Amino acid sequence: xxxxxxxxxxxxxxxxxxxxxxxxxxxxxxxxxxxxxxxxxxxxxxxxxxxxxxxxxxxxxxxxxxxxxxxxxxxxxxxxxxxxxxxxxxxxxxxxxxxxxxxxxxxxxxxxxxxxxxxxxxxxxxxxxxxxxxxxxxxxxxxxxxxxxxxxxxxxxxxxxxxxxxxxxxxxx
Numbered sequence: 001x002x003x004x005x006x007x008x009x010x011x012x013x014x015x016x017x018x019x020x021x022x023x024x025x026x027x028x029x030x031x032x033x034x035x036x037x038x039x040x041x042x043x044x045x046x047x048x049x050x051x052x053x054x055x056x057x058x059x060x061x062x063x064x065x066x067x068x069x070x071x072x073x074x075x076x077x078x079x080x081x082x083x084x085x086x087x088x089x090x091x092x093x094x095x096x097x098x099x100x101x102x103x104x105x106x107x108x109x110x111x112x113x114x115x116x117x118x119x120x121x122x123x124x125x126x127x128x129x130x131x132x133x134x135x136x137x138x139x140x141x142x143x144x145x146x147x148x149x150x151x152x153x154x155x156x157x158x159x160x161x162x163x164x165x166x167x168x169x170x171x172x173x
Contacts, residue, residue, distance in 0.1 A: 011164035019048035030058035038098035060085040064109035104137030
């Protein structure tokens with residue numbers, strides 16, 4: 001079963017609002033999408049930021065596979081994707097971008113990865129969906145499109161593209 005939280009124009013307006021919030025925090029900055037699901041969100045934000053500001057908006061992607069604390073707990077083989085950071089993060093405000101903030105472990109891994117790459121002036125977090133009350137790591141987003149109260153058994157699905165949709169899925173047994 002599923003419930004649609006937002007779709008179409010509502011998702012697009014939310015992404016535009018998030019871009020304005022990023023701009024309000026000051027420039028210069030860089031966006032880094034956390035692979036794999038943060039990439040479409042980062043690309044969408046990059047599109048709006050490019051429209052809204054005359055400043056150069058750097059965009060990169062980061063795989064945090066080797067920085068995860070649960071890498072050894074999965075029987076599923078994780079194949080890391082190459083990072084794409086065509087700019088230096090030194091002295092820049094870096095916005096980590098992901099689709100959903102749930103436990104916070106992926107964000108913590110991304111912060112660890114950034115530390116190994118360089119030293120940004122600041123690291124901020126933008127997520128399209130914040131699942132409230134389920135954090136295992138003490139992190140809060142600097143910018144969140146939607147804030148949802150969900151049960152741990154539920155799954156939040158984000159699909160961006162021509163028909164963007166955010167929905168909650170669950171199984172009733």
